[in-house]
């Protein structure tokens with residue numbers, strides 16, 4: 001890294017990157033600890049948990065809609 005990038009924060013376009021809460025540097029979402037400052041990312045596990053919860057919830061939601069449509073058409 002060269003120069004001071006603290007004043008201008010570019011919008012992250014990479015979904016695999018998150019901002020470290022300690023040093024504000026972009027790090028991998030899958031990282032359990034920040035490679036720059038070593039801060040442990042406690043949100044990592046929670047993030048995966050919420051992400052999978054949303055995915056499973058969305059699958060069930062779509063599944064229920066499909067079931068409702070099928071049930072409606074068969075009556």
Ligand SMILES: [Zn+2]
Pocket residue numbers: 020021022023024025034035036037038039
């Ligand atoms: Zn950091």
